[in-house]
Amino acid sequence: MLRIKNINTYYGKVHALKNVSIHVNVGEIVALIGANGAGKTTVLNSISGITPPREGEAIFKGVNILGLPTDQIVKMGISQIPEGRQIFAPLTVSTNLELGAYHRYSRKNKSSLKKDIEDVFSFFPILRERRNQIAGTLSGGEQQMLAIGRALMSKPSLLLLDEPSMGLAPMISKDIFRMISRLKDELKTTILIVEQNAKAALQLADRGYVIETGKIIMEESSKGLLNNKEVQRAYLGKEKKEIWE
Amino acid sequence: MPLYSQIIQYVLSGITIGSVYAIIALGFNIIYNSTSIINFAQGEFVMLGGLTMIFFTVMLKFPLVIGFPLTVLVLTLIGIIMERFTISPIKKPTVVTLIIVTIAVSILFKGVAMLVWGKDTHFLPPFSGEKGIAFMGASLNPQYIWVVGITVVVVVLLSIFFKYTIIGKAMTACAVNRTAASLMGINVKRMVLLSFALSAAIGGIAGIIIAPITLMAYDNGAMLGLKGFGAAVLGGLGNFYGAIFAGLLLGVMESLGAGLIHSGYKDAIALLVLLLVLFIKPSGIFGVTEVSGFKKF
Numbered sequence: 001m002l003r004i005k006n007i008n009t010y011y012g013k014v015h016a017l018k019n020v021s022i023h024v025n026v027g028e029i030v031a032l033i034g035a036n037g038a039g040k041t042t043v044l045n046s047i048s049g050i051t052p053p054r055e056g057e058a059i060f061k062g063v064n065i066l067g068l069p070t071d072q073i074v075k076m077g078i079s080q081i082p083e084g085r086q087i088f089a090p091l092t093v094s095t096n097l098e099l100g101a102y103h104r105y106s107r108k109n110k111s112s113l114k115k116d117i118e119d120v121f122s123f124f125p126i127l128r129e130r131r132n133q134i135a136g137t138l139s140g141g142e143q144q145m146l147a148i149g150r151a152l153m154s155k156p157s158l159l160l161l162d163e164p165s166m167g168l169a170p171m172i173s174k175d176i177f178r179m180i181s182r183l184k185d186e187l188k189t190t191i192l193i194v195e196q197n198a199k200a201a202l203q204l205a206d207r208g209y210v211i212e213t214g215k216i217i218m219e220e221s222s223k224g225l226l227n228n229k230e231v232q233r234a235y236l237g238k239e240k241k242e243i244w245e
Numbered sequence: 246m247p248l249y250s251q252i253i254q255y256v257l258s259g260i261t262i263g264s265v266y267a268i269i270a271l272g273f274n275i276i277y278n279s280t281s282i283i284n285f286a287q288g289e290f291v292m293l294g295g296l297t298m299i300f301f302t303v304m305l306k307f308p309l310v311i312g313f314p315l316t317v318l319v320l321t322l323i324g325i326i327m328e329r330f331t332i333s334p335i336k337k338p339t340v341v342t343l344i345i346v347t348i349a350v351s352i353l354f355k356g357v358a359m360l361v362w363g364k365d366t367h368f369l370p371p372f373s374g375e376k377g378i379a380f381m382g383a384s385l386n387p388q389y390i391w392v393v394g395i396t397v398v399v400v401v402l403l404s405i406f407f408k409y410t411i412i413g414k415a416m417t418a419c420a421v422n423r424t425a426a427s428l429m430g431i432n433v434k435r436m437v438l439l440s441f442a443l444s445a446a447i448g449g450i451a452g453i454i455i456a457p458i459t460l461m462a463y464d465n466g467a468m469l470g471l472k473g474f475g476a477a478v479l480g481g482l483g484n485f486y487g488a489i490f491a492g493l494l495l496g497v498m499e500s501l502g503a504g505l506i507h508s509g510y511k512d513a514i515a516l517l518v519l520l521l522v523l524f525i526k527p528s529g530i531f532g533v534t535e536v537s538g539f540k541k542f
């Protein structure tokens with residue numbers, strides 16, 4: 001579905017991504033794990049065109065999307081849930097969801113959009129209760145649900161998820177991960193998820209990549225990564241835990 | 246005329262001129278929200294609106310009902326052309342370069358207006374005669390009713406646009422968070438274009454309705470723009486209802502000050518208010534301090 005090859009992305013002179021190659025197959029959940037500042041967000045932003053790579057290749061459904069503006073990439077079926085959620089805080093929950101379907105909006109399919117909003121509400125019932133509330137007044141977990149729901153409104157074939165558990169209490173972030181796995185089971189969404197919480201992400205994913213200072217250093221099945229000594233030491237905090245226990 | 250009738254007279258004319266400041270302030274806000282810049286050509290839209298209306302209805306003798314929409318259309322095109330040829334081609338836009346561009350454009354507009362209309366002050370007849378209507382001992386100029394009425398219509402239409410249409414919501418989304426808006430599939434550059442078209446159109450309307458009261462010349466844009474900017478700042482940059490309230494307040498203060506103290510202070514009052522706000526509470530009366538700084542482009 002998506003194949004990026006040898007991508008190089010810069011912030012001015014800072015070389016943030018060095019020859020990064022990643023692919024995501026249809027129906028798969030792929031996790032990209034790495035420490036803070038490793039370049040995870042930059043990978044997603046390079047795919048969605050927010051920080052266009054200077055070199056490389058990005059093929060989505062057979063089309064080269066490199067260099068396309070973000071709004072066109074979204075129209076092709078890639079939807080990104082940005083780091084820190086970035087919901088439209090002064091607007092209502094319903095309006096946020098409507099905007100998620102912006103590029104599908106037309107007079108003709110108004111009723112189908114209504115139905116899609118209903119679908120999001122049945123997936124996240126709490127959002128139905130809060131539909132007329134200003135989005136900025138939602139709790140962190142609810143805002144994350146709204147961000148996911150908003151992204152689903154564009155009917156994406158590929159969902160890019162950036163640190164959904166960031167800043168959430170452990171209980172809440174567990175809930176969010178449960179919902180993401182429901183997304184996979186019920187909606188068969190293809191997902192590329194980026195996480196610092198490597199364990200949760202790998203438990204969810206089929207495959208994983210490890211990124212370190214802008215370079216992909218490992219690619220394996222989730223199981224393989226979960227059992228990998230180095231990954232355990234660097235990202236899963238296994239040893240530390242064992243000493244504690 | 247007894248003092249209280251005089252005061253009513255001043256308040257009425259203050260509300261009228263204040264309505265125009267409010268519309269101009271809304272024009273500033275629309276562009277500020279989509280680009281974070283102050284469009285210094287906003288006042289020139291008002292001037293061009295007045296003079297274009299005079300061209301259509303006085304020189305070509307078109308009826309008002311044709312001249313009005315035609316003028317708004319011309320101004321919309323001017324806004325689009327301005328954005329397409331001066332704002333959008335800038336490769337790496339920063340707030341400062343964009344603001345300098347709008348200043349350059351304002352000088353250009355003024356120059357062109359001087360070539361087309363000359364240096365004379367032009368007159369636009371009031372929409373429905375000049376015979377005053379008696380109102381609480383004061384005389385109400387019928388044009389005042391037109392100005393306030395059309396302002397109300399503009400405000401209502403704009404609120405409907407921003408609250409209930411998907412394009413309006415998308416423009417608001419761009420104002421809140423440009424990156425997130427583009428992730429919704431919103432073409433942010435097109436929203437910027439739209440904001441210039443819209444601002445120019447309502448700036449033009451302000452010029453059309455005020456011209457019969459203040460007359461219009463090629464160099465009136467700067468002062469009108471400054472008053473509108475004062476209202477926008479006073480109401481909190483980007484704040485829709487703040488701009489309307491502040492515009493009216495500014496108009497009434499100016500009118501009372503000019504009438505009761507000295508007419509020479511008319512412009513000084515608005516500028517004084519602007520300076521005081523900038524010094525004391527730059528976020529405006531309704532603003533939150535943290536949003537007072539310029540948003541990053």
Ligand SMILES: Nc1ncnc2c1ncn2[C@@H]1O[C@H](COP(=O)(O)OP(=O)(O)O)[C@@H](O)[C@H]1O
Nearest residue numbers: 011014016034035036037038039040041042043
């Ligand atoms: N806007 C920016 N300007 C300059 N450098 C940036 C910017 N955003 C990220 N970086 C740098 O790029 C690297 C990767 O950042 P990021 O992709 O955000 O990492 P992660 O998401 O893995 O925490 C970091 O070293 C960061 O400092």
Ligand SMILES: [Mg+2]
Nearest residue numbers: 040041083163
């Ligand atoms: Mg990140």
